[in-house]
Amino acid sequence: MSELKKVLKVHPADNVLVVLLDLNAGDQVVFEGEEVQLKTDAKAKHKIALVDFNEGDSIIMYGVLIGKASQKIEKGAVLTTANVKHQSQKVKEKEFFPNWLAPDVSKWQDKTFMGYHRPDGQVGTKNVWLFFPLVFCENKNIERLKEVFEKELLAPKTDQYQLLLRSLVNGNEEVEQSHKKQSVFENIEVKFIMHQGGCGGIRQDSESLARLLAGYVNNPNVAGATVLSLGCQNLQISIFKKALEEINPNSSKEVLIYEQQQMGTVDNMLQTIIKDSYEAIKRANDIQRQPAPLSKLKVGLECGGSDGFSGISANPVLGHVSDLLVALGGTSILSEFPELCGVEQELVNRCVDEQKADKFLKLMKDFENSVVAAGSGFDMNPSPGNIKDGLITDAMKSAGAAKKGGTSPVVDVLDYGEYVTQNGLNLLCTPGNDVESTTAMVGSGANLVLFTTGLGTPTGNPIAPVVKVSSNSVLANKMNDIIDIDTGSVISGQQTIDEAGEVLLDYIIDVASGKTLSKADLLQQDDFIPWKRGVSL
Missing domain, CATH: 2.30.130.110 (Archaeosine Trna-guanine Transglycosylase; Chain: A, domain 4)
Structure with missing residues (x-):
């Protein structure tokens, strides 16, 4: 070399x-x-x-x-x-307004993806019927429903580890393969969410969870939902319905809600839920993929398990994809506020108006103050894995992480749980935790997530495809079962950032169209963790 x-x-x-x-x-x-x-x-x-x-x-x-x-x-x-x-640049007030030179997108101007069109104008990259509880007390019932619906509706996959154990138990290397059957429905997936919230914490956490769950229902990848409530919890059905109304007052999606303390026995409730949900799922299965402009893509930008190459290969490649999508009229979401520490001035200057800039700075300051009050600080953000692979300060990590947002103007700044309403680059206040951040972006409307990693992270999502992009080829070869796209070619000099970005954009069009399954979907990696901002009472 x-x-x-x-x-x-x-x-x-x-x-x-x-x-x-x-x-x-x-x-x-x-x-x-x-x-x-x-x-x-x-x-x-x-x-x-x-x-x-x-x-x-x-x-x-x-x-x-x-x-x-x-x-x-x-x-x-x-x-x-x-x-x-650690030391980061001190941020000042907004210095100038963005004057952005958009990239040439003539190659994709007339391209479409095959998506699921919703009555409100959003377009999904998936068609999902979603089950979830309003409170952790209902997790057991969700687990039971998951077992029932997956067994009867979905094509079971041969579990190689189950077969391995069976062979050990039987003392026989040759074991019978499980009989394969076709899925009952072709155009609908059934997914299940569980969580540990909804009660026991401060009221604000329950209201925040309500907004997040309402965002999942409103996400264009969701056709409808079955919701379970106990009855006495902080997150009352009325709070959830209010959150739905605030996000989309004209939504026509089917949302089936059941309250256990009103229905009596578990058996009575589950029988009713199964019958009603099955009929609703059959109706949702009638929805077909149709062509949609690329402007209907809303892409979350995430990084996790970052290494010293993330900020010079994978993250800038995502930044170019973000710029291409924005130039095409689409939407991208940049989150993980602790990983924007030190680049605030650049983002403030890219905000389209002072109101957005002020909101961004306030959210950053409030977040940092809450971290300090807990006895820590943004300077504690790099993980042991980050540090081992060369990201030794939060400001260094942040400067590389921010490259995911490209160079386009910031059209809106959202607090956690707020839903995207503006096409273009949006900033969303979330933690740097991979799953909490990914969970939040999908709750704010992302119908696909791009996720960079240098060390290897298997994160996925129940309703949105998560495309994993490696920063280096060693990782892509070693953990090829979780990596979709390798940008190690940028490090070796075989591709420019722009060239790698164009390859990635074409790839996500195929994923959005259902032609290609992300590795996270193949692994059924359905991660969901709400951000708990308060304390338990």
């Missing part, structure tokens, strides 16, 4: 280099005509000093402040948590 491919400088203003392959102390690399000798071993994805740092000096990457030297760092030495501490 040539010297130039051993290291990378992300932004002209940076004073650090990204190591692209393992280097040893004493190795020499030449960057832009300047020779740099490694003072320490440096693994791929980590960063080395391009200049000598004194204690307190600013460290710049992605063109922004990502830390301060906590001690003297020699040129050519690797940056670690021992010699660098």
Whole structure:
């Protein structure tokens, strides 16, 4: 490999280099005509000093402040948590209004995807009948319904692990394969959500959960829902119905709601639910896929299990896809507010008006204050896996994570549980937790999620396809059962970010049309975790 491919400088203003392959102390690399000798071993994805740092000096990457030297760092030495501490740029008021140069989208201007059209104008990439409880007390009944409906309606898959255990129990390597049958319905999926909320916490958490669940019902991927209530919980049926009304007052979706304390025995309730839901599912099965413009795509942008390459390969590729979709009239959602720490000024400047900018800053400040009050801080965001793979400060992680949002203007800023109403790039306040964030974006209307990972994350969602994009080819080859698209070609120089983004856009059109199943859907990875912002009472 040539010297130039051993290291990378992300932004002209940076004073650090990204190591692209393992280097040893004493190795020499030449960057832009300047020779740099490694003072320490440096693994791929980590960063080395391009200049000598004194204690307190600013460290710049992605063109922004990502830390301060906590001690003297020699040129050519690797940056670690021992010699660098988190520091981020101080945000000021909005400095200017965005003047965006949209990418050329003529290649996709007339393209469509095959989706499920809803009466309110939204278009789904799936057609799902959804079962869920308003309170955790009903989880057992949801589990029972899941067992019944999946056994009778869905084509069972041979469980290789069940067969393995059976062979061990029988002492026989040859075991009979289970008989396969066809799914009863062709155009409808039946999915089930369970959670630990709805009661026991503060009232605000129940109201927040109501908005989230209402968002799932309103999501274009959902044809209708069966909802179970106990009766005495904080999240009353009336609160849930109010949340539905606020999101979409003209919704015509079928929503079947049952309250156990009014219906009596479990047997009486389950028999009624099964009969009613079966008839509703049969009606929902009549809906067929029809062509829809790409402007009907609402894509969530997520990263999890990030590594030192995420911010220079997979995340910028998502950013280009986001820009392409926005230019086509579609929608993208950027969440994970703790991972926007340090890039607030850029996002403030990209907001279409001062009201949106002020709302973003207030949500960020309130979130950070709540974290500090709990005895932590945004600087504690990088996980052990992140740090091991080169993301040593929150500001460094954030600067790379924000690349998922591309360069388009921010048309709206949403608090957790608010539903997307504006086409374009939306900011959504969520935690950095992978599943909590993905759960929230789908609850705000995302009909597909793009999820980057450098370490390998199997996250999926009950109602929206989650397309997994790896930042490096080693991961894509090692965990090919969970990775859909590999952007390691950007690191190797085989593709540009724009070229990889175009490949990804074509891929998600196939996923949105039902031609290709995401790996998360193949694995039936149906993750759902609401954000619990309050305490238990």
